[in-house]
Amino acid sequence: MKEGFIDESGRKHIFACGVEFIIEDGVLISCEGELGGMLELPVEVEEIGERVFKGAKMTCVKIPDSVKSIWIEAFKGCDALEEVVFGKELITIYDEAFDGCTSLKNVTLPVGVKAICEKAFRGCVSIESVYLPETVSLIGEGAFKGCAALKNVTLPAGITRIRNEVFKECASLESVDGGENVEKIDSGAFRGCEELKNVTLSKKLYTIGEQAFYGCSKLAEINIPDSVREIDDFAFCRCSRLVKINGGAGVGRIGNYAFALCSRLPRFDVFEGTEIIGRKALSGCMFLKEVNLGDKVVEIGDYAFEGMIAEEIELPKSVKRIGGGAFFNCGLLRKVSAQCGASVIGRDTFGGCYFISEIILPSNLRDIRKGAFTGCRVLRELTLPESVEEVQEGAFDVNCGTHITAPARLKESKGLKGLNVTFV
16 A cells, blocks of 8 residues: 655655655655565656665566656666566666666566667676567667676667677577667677577678677677678687688678687688788688688788688789788698789798798789798798899798899898899
8 A cells, every 4th residue: 555745845755565765756766665575666656766776685676657767777786686577668778777686587678668778787697588679779888798698689670780798798698680770780799608609690781890709609600791891800709619601792801800719710711892801810710721812802911811721822913911920820831822912021921831832922022021931941942023122131041941033133132141042
């Protein structure tokens, strides 16, 4: 039975089940009394105010249909809260509303909810399922971050952007469905989702952000829509079971470390439209045996293919820059055709490629830098193009055994001193 009064300032004071609810202009601004066990809010409440129940110990909350909004930190840190029954007229759940409700098991939102704001359910480590109605059009940054028991998510059609860290460290998340209108996946959206095996990317997607799928160690195959223009830095880094990458004809840039440490990836066909391969983009892919660079790549970043086990690589004519260490420590590489437009062989580019026996260098090559061919013990013959102007000291091992044919003007080059060189 409810009792109550209105005070001099117009605030309603409602007493029910040993609790005093104080309401101002429809907003629940305070609760006093024993906040444990089951708590049912009065129908006079239209909004649940900021921090009203922060740290309270109730186990169940029933929210009436009259409530439209749940404000910032309203239930933050309610670590005993196991169940929330949401009212049918709810529209917005604001920042950190249920942050740290570590006992909450399931979230079923009513049709009509439009926005789940930043960190709304962050750290709710016991949530196993979430129902998101089709009316939801905004899921804020970190909204479900650290929901370690969450297994499956279906994204509503109204979601056009998966924001920063929305599902980061959802360690049990296995599949993500829906989201057919998603245009952008932001930084760290699924980082650390160690059980993620299936994710369907929207055909409208144009950007896969930094660290979006970093450390998704059970992701074996990914289909990248042709609409995607950029795979940003670290996007699929440490996806250690990734073995197949499909599609992606529209990708123009592969970011730094984008597929680094995808240790089981056996083959990589550069996307049809790719012009830039970033720094260490595929470094540490220790089982990478085949690489096809296509015909549009302009830039290969520093240490881009470090440590791969391919035996042969052909650089397309379109290549203008080969970054330092691009093929560093590719210990099984034997044959390199670099008949491209690059003018510089950077520092450590082929360093540690012990078994290289044949290299064709770019016809307009100008500079060969320190460490470029150190450790190439099997290379017996190398012809430097007439265009070469500088060979830096330390470009070759002194005892490499390579016979080098070089332009006569390089006789005084410090990088060729003590080597077996024929000047022509």
